[in-house]
Amino acid sequence: MSDHNWEAVIGLEVHAQLKTRTKTFCRCSTHFGDDPNSNVCPVCLGLPGALPVLNREAVTMAVKAALAFGATVQQQSIFARKNYFYPDLPKGYQISQYEKPFSTGGAVDARLEDGTIKQIRLIRVHLEEDAGKSLHTITEAGTAVDLNRCGTPLIEIVSEPDIRSATEAYAFLYRLRQTLLYLGVCDGNMEEGSLRCDANISVRKKGTKEFGTRTEVKNLNSVRGVERAINFEAERQISVLESGGQVDQETLLWDADRQVVRSMRSKEEANDYRYFPDPDLLPLVIESVWIDDILATLPELPEAREKRFVKQYGLPEYDANVLTATKEVADYFEETVKLARGTEPKKVSNWIMSEVLAVLGDKNIEITEFEVKPDRLAVLFELINKGTISGKIAKKVFDEMTRTEATAEEIVEKLGLVQISDEGSLKALVDKVIENNPKQVEEYKSGKEKVFGYFVGQVMRETSGKANPQIVNDLLRKALS
Ligand code: ADP
Ligand code: MG
Numbered sequence: 001m002s003d004h005n006w007e008a009v010i011g012l013e014v015h016a017q018l019k020t021r022t023k024t025f026c027r028c029s030t031h032f033g034d035d036p037n038s039n040v041c042p043v044c045l046g047l048p049g050a051l052p053v054l055n056r057e058a059v060t061m062a063v064k065a066a067l068a069f070g071a072t073v074q075q076q077s078i079f080a081r082k083n084y085f086y087p088d089l090p091k092g093y094q095i096s097q098y099e100k101p102f103s104t105g106g107a108v109d110a111r112l113e114d115g116t117i118k119q120i121r122l123i124r125v126h127l128e129e130d131a132g133k134s135l136h137t138i139t140e141a142g143t144a145v146d147l148n149r150c151g152t153p154l155i156e157i158v159s160e161p162d163i164r165s166a167t168e169a170y171a172f173l174y175r176l177r178q179t180l181l182y183l184g185v186c187d188g189n190m191e192e193g194s195l196r197c198d199a200n201i202s203v204r205k206k207g208t209k210e211f212g213t214r215t216e217v218k219n220l221n222s223v224r225g226v227e228r229a230i231n232f233e234a235e236r237q238i239s240v241l242e243s244g245g246q247v248d249q250e251t252l253l254w255d256a257d258r259q260v261v262r263s264m265r266s267k268e269e270a271n272d273y274r275y276f277p278d279p280d281l282l283p284l285v286i287e288s289v290w291i292d293d294i295l296a297t298l299p300e301l302p303e304a305r306e307k308r309f310v311k312q313y314g315l316p317e318y319d320a321n322v323l324t325a326t327k328e329v330a331d332y333f334e335e336t337v338k339l340a341r342g343t344e345p346k347k348v349s350n351w352i353m354s355e356v357l358a359v360l361g362d363k364n365i366e367i368t369e370f371e372v373k374p375d376r377l378a379v380l381f382e383l384i385n386k387g388t389i390s391g392k393i394a395k396k397v398f399d400e401m402t403r404t405e406a407t408a409e410e411i412v413e414k415l416g417l418v419q420i421s422d423e424g425s426l427k428a429l430v431d432k433v434i435e436n437n438p439k440q441v442e443e444y445k446s447g448k449e450k451v452f453g454y455f456v457g458q459v460m461r462e463t464s465g466k467a468n469p470q471i472v473n474d475l476l477r478k479a480l481s
């Protein structure tokens, strides 16, 4: 924020679509991208007399997420109807939770840029169903409605207003999304809408205790978008207040194309929705044995895994953070270390961070789609360890491996890349290089140490990079002294 007298106060509301196969209260498929209005039934269309039946898997996933954030799962919670009219909500209400959500408390440990952890507390997590989609641009005739998404399970995660800057909001959302991905309960795709975020924003003079009037910004469809929108809105509120005006409590829309907020409506109050317990659904009872079962299935979470990587493999924090960014990259690392016995974990880490991640970026693929699996990479390390190839040649071999199915050994064989470690033939080359470069020898002997690299380079050139660099160095030193 440009003005240092002010401070932003931010609370985020995150909607995460759960990756169940079927919807929350009926057995329609949740599959994304099917023909419009093909995955619908009397229940999710809200036809009179149709009764909802709760999907057990949706509850399991929701509880899993809540437990991962250290929240308290309530043994009894209530589904409520949130009433409003909208074309993509045929029932005229959304089944949600209001007074008694299934989860309260908990926190997200956001990792700030300097590596420190800021705990951002959660108010609640509740389970609800999604609405359909209004499509404003697919037909000339007007707006079309696709109800396939109607009834898809969501969890809404509501933070305390503990966030103090756009960067902290970014860190919160990053860790939240990363955790949901580790759990496998949400695919975290903000562009496709499977993870959505609304930001409540107010500003206050630094040092004041009370919160200012807040606005709510919607339509944030990327993690970076959230950061930008918060900065924009906080600056806007500051300039309103500085020029003597006051902030209206309203709901705003983020316009990502123009990078500004637009007014959407004045803020609705909870009582506008006429919440009441859904008479078609029993209270949701989550017995403690069920909670224990789910607790037992929790995977190691990002922060714990990062710490373990530092301890177990002796990696710098930076490496551990990069490698645990996704569960899949972390698995790839551990699998490679296990298979490439005797290879320093730090070497494996360097290789993944520079070579592997670069190729993934170039090809724009996920590590799970990468053809060089840990077992293939491990063979490459073995060849380096045995001295069959040098680290430099290994890059060439790796490059070839990303384009063929051949093993590292086959490539080394086929391209004749075996490292030359035979002292006799290298000695002959060293002598030849010295003989052919009398001027450089003169320079070296008169104290120009740098010329040494030139000789190494010449020998490497003669062998197309295959000479064992350690032996070449030793031989050169001897010959030149
Ligand atoms: P509502 O039900 O009206 O949306 P909540 O109390 O549930 O209100 O809060 C919604 C979100 O707004 C929460 O994430 C909370 O942290 C945040 N919030 C509440 N007050 C403020 C404020 N003054 N400034 C910024 N965020 C706020
Ligand atoms: Mg709200």
Ligand code: ZN
Pocket: 023, 026, 027, 028, 039, 040, 041, 042, 043, 044, 045, 151
């Ligand atoms: Zn249905």
